[in-house]
Amino acid sequence: xxxxxxxxxxxxxxxxxxxxxxxxxxxxxxxxxxxxxxxxxxxxxxxxxxxxxxxxxxxxxxxxxxxxxxxxxxxxxxxxxxxxxxxxxxxxxxxxxxxxxxxxxxxxxxxxxxxxxxxxxxxxxxxxxxxxxxxxxxxxxxxxxxxxxxxxxxxxxxxxxxxxxxxxxxxxxxxxxxxxxxxxxxxxxxxxxxxxxxxxxxxxxxxxxxxxxxxxxxxxxxxxxxxxxxxxxxxxxxxxxxxxxxxxxxxxxxxxxxxxxxxxxxxxxxxxxxxxxxxxxxxxxxxxxxxxxxxxxxxxxxxxxxxxxxxxxxxxxxxxxxxxxxxxxxxxxxxxxxxxxxxxxxxxxxxxxxxxxxxxxxxxxxxxxxxxxxxxxxxxxxxxxxxxxxxxxxxxxxxxxxxxxxxxxxxxxxxxxxxxxxxxxxxxxxxxxxxxxxxxxxxxxxxxxxxxxxxxxxxxxxxxxxxxxxxxxxxxx
Amino acid sequence: xxxxxxxxxxxxxxxxxxxxxxxxxxxxxxxxxxxxxxxxxxxxxxxxxxxxxxxxxxxxxxxxxxxxxxxxxxxxxxxxxxxxxxxxxxxxxxxxxxxxxxxxxxxxxxxxxxxxxxxxxxxxxxxxxxxxxxxxxxxxxxxxxxxxxxxxxxxxxxxxxxxxxxxxxxxxxxxxxxxxxxxxxxxxxxxxxxxxxxxxxxxxxxxxxxxxxxxxxxxxxxxxxxxxxxxxxxxxxxxxxxxxxxxxxxxxxxxxxxxxxxxxxxxxxxxxxxxxxxxxxxxxxxxxxxxxxxxxxxxxxxxxxxxxxxxxxxxxxxxxxxxxxxxxxxxxxxxxxxxxxxxxxxxxxxxxxxxxxxxxxxxxxxxxxxxxxxxxxxxxxxxxxxxxxxxxxxxxxxxxxxxxxxxxxxxxxxxxxxxxxxxxxxxxxxxxxxxxxxxxxxxxxxxxxxxxxxxxxxxxxxxxxxxxxxxxxxxxx
Numbered sequence: 006x007x008x009x010x011x012x013x014x015x016x017x018x019x020x021x022x023x024x025x026x027x028x029x030x031x032x033x034x035x036x037x038x039x040x041x042x043x044x045x046x047x048x049x050x051x052x053x054x055x056x057x058x059x060x061x062x063x064x065x066x067x068x069x070x071x072x073x074x075x076x077x078x079x080x081x082x083x084x085x086x087x088x089x090x091x092x093x094x095x096x097x098x099x100x101x102x103x104x105x106x107x108x109x110x111x112x113x114x115x116x117x118x119x120x121x122x123x124x125x126x127x128x129x130x131x132x133x134x135x136x137x138x139x140x141x142x143x144x145x146x147x148x149x150x151x152x153x154x155x156x157x158x159x160x161x162x163x164x165x166x167x168x169x170x171x172x173x174x175x176x177x178x179x180x181x182x183x184x185x186x187x188x189x190x191x192x193x194x195x196x197x198x199x200x201x202x203x204x205x206x207x208x209x210x211x212x213x214x215x216x217x218x219x220x221x222x223x224x225x226x227x228x229x230x231x232x233x234x235x236x237x238x239x240x241x242x243x244x245x246x247x248x249x250x251x252x253x254x255x256x257x258x259x260x261x262x263x264x265x266x267x268x269x270x271x272x273x274x275x276x277x278x279x280x281x282x283x284x285x286x287x288x289x290x291x292x293x294x295x296x297x298x299x300x301x302x303x304x305x306x307x308x309x310x311x312x313x314x315x316x317x318x319x320x321x322x323x324x325x326x327x328x329x330x331x332x333x334x335x336x337x338x339x340x341x342x343x344x345x346x347x348x349x350x351x352x353x354x355x356x357x358x359x360x361x362x363x364x365x366x367x368x369x370x371x372x373x374x375x376x377x378x379x380x381x382x383x384x385x386x387x388x389x390x391x392x393x394x395x396x397x398x399x400x401x402x403x404x405x406x407x408x409x410x411x412x413x414x415x416x417x418x419x420x421x422x423x424x425x426x427x428x429x430x431x432x433x434x435x436x437x438x439x440x441x442x443x444x445x446x447x448x449x450x451x452x453x454x455x456x457x458x459x460x461x462x463x464x465x466x467x468x469x470x471x472x473x474x475x476x477x478x479x480x481x482x
Numbered sequence: 483x484x485x486x487x488x489x490x491x492x493x494x495x496x497x498x499x500x501x502x503x504x505x506x507x508x509x510x511x512x513x514x515x516x517x518x519x520x521x522x523x524x525x526x527x528x529x530x531x532x533x534x535x536x537x538x539x540x541x542x543x544x545x546x547x548x549x550x551x552x553x554x555x556x557x558x559x560x561x562x563x564x565x566x567x568x569x570x571x572x573x574x575x576x577x578x579x580x581x582x583x584x585x586x587x588x589x590x591x592x593x594x595x596x597x598x599x600x601x602x603x604x605x606x607x608x609x610x611x612x613x614x615x616x617x618x619x620x621x622x623x624x625x626x627x628x629x630x631x632x633x634x635x636x637x638x639x640x641x642x643x644x645x646x647x648x649x650x651x652x653x654x655x656x657x658x659x660x661x662x663x664x665x666x667x668x669x670x671x672x673x674x675x676x677x678x679x680x681x682x683x684x685x686x687x688x689x690x691x692x693x694x695x696x697x698x699x700x701x702x703x704x705x706x707x708x709x710x711x712x713x714x715x716x717x718x719x720x721x722x723x724x725x726x727x728x729x730x731x732x733x734x735x736x737x738x739x740x741x742x743x744x745x746x747x748x749x750x751x752x753x754x755x756x757x758x759x760x761x762x763x764x765x766x767x768x769x770x771x772x773x774x775x776x777x778x779x780x781x782x783x784x785x786x787x788x789x790x791x792x793x794x795x796x797x798x799x800x801x802x803x804x805x806x807x808x809x810x811x812x813x814x815x816x817x818x819x820x821x822x823x824x825x826x827x828x829x830x831x832x833x834x835x836x837x838x839x840x841x842x843x844x845x846x847x848x849x850x851x852x853x854x855x856x857x858x859x860x861x862x863x864x865x866x867x868x869x870x871x872x873x874x875x876x877x878x879x880x881x882x883x884x885x886x887x888x889x890x891x892x893x894x895x896x897x898x899x900x901x902x903x904x905x906x907x908x909x910x911x912x913x914x915x916x917x918x919x920x921x922x923x924x925x926x927x928x929x930x931x932x933x934x935x936x937x938x939x940x941x942x943x944x945x946x947x948x949x950x951x952x953x954x955x956x957x958x959x
Contacts, residue, residue: 077936078876086875282514332933334931358930360932364936396665430934435914439915442916449915453812453836454811455908456811456838
């Protein structure tokens with residue numbers, strides 16, 4: 006078994022090595038596209054594999070961008086996971102700065118342009134991995150001549166980060182619009198660099214897509230006192246001096262209260278919208294969330310066309326409803342499927358996404374899996390919440406961990422979980438496995454977790470929180 | 483929901499609160515006995531609950547003893563998890579220094595002795611939690627007049643630790659017999675105190691009950707260079723000067739090679755044997771591993787008599803064969819069952835023990851679940867091993883993690899796993915959940931684990947290691 010040490014990806018994933026030739030083309034070299042190309046290459050050593058990438062960088066980690074701002078990662082170029090040279094050695098043709106203008110489905114051709122030169126490439130299999138663009142909220146005066154006012158940025162690309170860095174200055178003010186993972190990671194990064202940080206969230210609590218309000222409140226309570234957070238506030242207008250931002254106006258959703266925040270830097274972190282123009286023109290079905298509809302094999306509705314990553318939507322494992330694919334971890338898994346299948350193999354994804362996610366900011370580790378309560382309206386759910394510790398009481402240095410679990414009252418199955426605190430990310434994986442296994446809470450609460458004084462208590466919060474729901478179930482029945 | 487903050491145990495576990503009175507007696511106030519008493523009290527508020535404990539300390543953590551030696555825990559008394567006062571407040575009669583001499587099954591009486599005074603207590607339900615005693619290997623001259631030579635100790639009680647502490651001295655030599663968790667935790671503790679440490683293991687690799695030899699080698703390779711480890715060596719003889727140990731002689735199992743180790747302190751950490759004399763006399767069935775046989779309700783073969791903890795054996799979840807109960811985590815879970823059931827409730831344990839375990843020594847975190855390869859002779863197994871990292875390659879400070887997984891070739895089910903490195907304890911819980919769910923490796927390898935640059939890579943070692951077995955399965959089929 007050969008292993009690419011650089012990323013922990015296993016090279017020889019499929020074992021087929023078909024003899025048939027089949028030109029494989031991938032549009033986009035993000036996590037999903039790059040992974041597709043890799044796995045296509047491993048699966049079929051005879052096919053050509055070509056990747057079109059409109060920007061100038063080969064595959065890099067978007068999730069790592071905030072850590073370049075914080076200085077934890079020194080050079081934005083360190084985010085590149087697979088260099089152009091790596092692709093060359095892997096015998097994958099990576100065409101950078103090459104924009105695809107059309108997918109000619111009838112002739113199975115991808116038509117692109119590089120430096121005004123038209124590039125055509127026929128495909129046997131095509132993987133669309135066009136990603137997503139930041140959503141820009143309707144803020145007055147945000148742009149001048151179609152470009153952001155100086156000091157206003159989204160955080161989506163290496164170039165964004167390169168452009169932000171000169172604005173990062175101690176004791177200057179930064180405002181972040183959006184309190185999801187990226188927003189809070191950026192808040193932490195700018196805070197670490199000595200900036201005075203304000204976070205503005207339009208919804209009623211931070212981390213609205215990942216956490217229920219009660220858990221989000223716990224997280225918010227752990228933020229440093231000098232980080233200002235406004236929830237239920239929309240940014241309405243920016244002001245500038247000589248084209249450079251100096252204020253942002255925000256307005257309360259509920260009571261109309263308005264505030265003006267002095268700011269030298271404004272970060273837009275209000276999510277993304279899938280980039281599906283090419284796919285739509287090609288005839289790919291676009292789903293209700295705005296992403297390309299794909300199945301377990303990462304196939305679109307068009308034969309030989311696959312799609313992966315942020316430009317797609319897929320079914321949620323629990324609700325069975327489509328959700329946007331917005332996590333790098335899912336993009337990579339879809340990339341494995343699309344790559345193997347595009348090359349003639351057969352790889353099926355799980356029948357839905359668990360949406361396992363984690364983040365860390367201000368030394369607070371958070372993680373979640375499954376839908377939040379607001380997305381479980383079709384279920385009658387019982388929830389439990391437990392405040393525990395990372396270690397037995399007698400062992401010094403124990404850290405708080407709070408877990409919440411969402412359980413289907415009818416079936417007793419675990420539907421979701423949220424964790425704040427010590428090793429939240431690894432703790433949530435245990436819940437993810439429980440959801441994947443459709444385990445009921447009565448069984449899971451008895452899970453024999455690992456115990457040692459220096460590692461974890463005899464009964465871990467992951468099962469103790471289930472006892473609470475179990476008790477509620479007993480009362481109900 | 484009332485919570486005892488001190489230990490994370492939920493107080494109101496059962497919801498029955500029976501009106502019937504039933505005297506509940508528990509013999510032994512370790513983790514299993516103490517938990518039984520607690521849960522009996524919570525389940526039935528009208529019964530009397532009495533605990534007989536032959537030693538002078540109320541419930542304390544045996545697993546914490548090495549950390550008193552290392553100095554991480556300052557005072558051995560800090561290990562006490564529930565004080566005599568706590569038991570009093572909980573309305574549990576805790577009789578310390580009281581040795582039970584007989585269980586009179588016919589008359590449902592426990593007969594004990596405290597300070598030569600006979601104590602009799604009738605029981606409606608009885609929980610036997612008599613624990614285990616250290617096994618003492620047949621080492622010549624280990625004892626004088628039935629007592630250990632000065633400087634020779636087991637590590638089982640607070641008194642052991644109090645007696646060891648005066649022998650802990652910088653630059654002096656310590657030898658540990660047995661390289662299981664306790665042995666290596668003690669080695670680490672004494673090393674931290676500046677002692678020169680030698681570990682002697684009779685079997686062919688360290689951690690023989692928890693780890694396969696290949697994984698144990700990885701652990702051994704991470705030990706500090708100045709910790710000496712002899713595997714395949716039996717201690718045969720000690721020498722003393724004026725009754726105080728100064729040498730231990732060891733002999734190679736295979737080639738008969740003999741060595742003499744200068745030592746000022748000898749720690750015996752070669753496991754335990756269940757303390758079953760009382761239970762046997764009472765007619766309780768003793769199983770093939772030497773422990774009291776108990777079922778899912780923690781019942782022995784005698785009506786109204788339960789048994790929990792190190793004095794029992796229970797069925798392994800995977801092999802369905804009896805195994806000694808040697809983990810505090812299992813004792814506590816049995817204690818819940820015995821306590822609830824002794825009080826008239828109905829609580830069933832999982833149908834077997836997963837043997838999830840973890841430890842940390844010399845800054846190496848290790849964890850395992852399920853049987854080791856040597857205990858899976860009835861299965862045809864495939865294994866995978868993967869060396870990965872805790873973080874994506876571009877994120878600084880990534881730590882190595884190695885995982886091994888054991889899979890049933892016939893059913894593809896995960897049977898066991900072993901992890902060395904970053905967050906091994908929490909990582910193993912995900913495998914524990916997979917085993918509990920009887921998940922096959924093809925499904926588990928697709929588990930969507932939590933990813934964030936500062937937390938974990940897009941594909942975690944827990945699933946990457948499964949890809950390797952999955953590939954082996956493909957070749958086979």
